[in-house]
Amino acid sequence: DTGVSQNPRHKITKRGQNVTFRCDPISEHNRLYWYRQTLGQGPEFLTYFQNEAQLEKSRLLSDRFSAERPKGSFSTLEIQRTEQGDSAMYLCASSLVKFGWTDYEQYFGPGTRLTVT
Amino acid sequence: AQKITQTQPGMFVQEKEAVTLDCTYDTSDPSYGLFWYKQPSSGEMIFLIYQGSYDQQNATEGRYSLNFQKARKSANLVISASQLGDSAMYFCAMREGVQDDKIIFGKGTRLHILP
Numbered sequence: 001d002t003g004v005s006q007n008p009r010h011k012i013t014k015r016g017q018n019v020t021f022r023c024d025p026i027s028e029h030n031r032l033y034w035y036r037q038t039l040g041q042g043p044e045f046l047t048y049f050q051n052e053a054q055l056e057k058s059r060l061l062s063d064r065f066s067a068e069r070p071k072g073s074f075s076t077l078e079i080q081r082t083e084q085g086d087s088a089m090y091l092c093a094s095s096l097v098k099f100g101w102t103d104y105e106q107y108f109g110p111g112t113r114l115t116v117t
Numbered sequence: 118a119q120k121i122t123q124t125q126p127g128m129f130v131q132e133k134e135a136v137t138l139d140c141t142y143d144t145s146d147p148s149y150g151l152f153w154y155k156q157p158s159s160g161e162m163i164f165l166i167y168q169g170s171y172d173q174q175n176a177t178e179g180r181y182s183l184n185f186q187k188a189r190k191s192a193n194l195v196i197s198a199s200q201l202g203d204s205a206m207y208f209c210a211m212r213e214g215v216q217d218d219k220i221i222f223g224k225g226t227r228l229h230i231l232p
Contacts, residue, residue: 042222
């Protein structure tokens with residue numbers, strides 16, 4: 001098991017450009033989450049998927065952000081018309097959740113660090 | 118109001134000593150879960166320990182234990198016999214309810230272990 005992987009690890013882009021990040025969860029995990037972490041803060045929830053269905057989106061996720069998980073495996077997070085305030089670490093996590101479970105953990109990937117210049 | 122409060126932005130501890138990282142939480146939901154994660158300078162979030170709101174006993178995982186005081190809404194992490202490799206950011210986090218699957222994180226405590 002290779003764990004959660006994210007690509008790219010670092011991305012530098014100019015303001016106004018679009019960027020896309022990819023997350024590959026642990027293979028048997030049915031839930032996938034995206035978080036954003038700015039310097040000196042804890043991660044903030046953005047959205048999560050149960051298989052291919054997007055179940056919840058945070059108010060932090062403006063209409064410039066879109067996430068997909070088309071086949072219930074990997075996921076992409078796209079940011080359109082990037083702004084300097086989008087500079088952050090974008091973390092992906094996955095978990096295996098069965099009905100009635102409550103004591104499961106989320107396994108995090110190494111993150112993609114985005115710098116908008 | 119903050120859901121998760123970590124009042125210690127930074128701590129310095131001598132190697133081999135025990136250390137307690139404070140965490141208080143705020144929820145009106147009777148069902149919730151509490152987590153501690155470690156984030157080394159490399160950036161990945163490493164799960165350490167979990168405590169369910171209905172768990173009768175405090176959770177333990179190796180050198181980590183969670184001092185769960187439900188009435189005080191406190192979930193402190195205790196690391197016994199600290200090691201140099203324990204130097205990292207530590208985040209307390211909470212998941213509320215059984216339907217909601219997002220985790221809310223505190224601002225973290227940076228722990229420095231001194232040789």
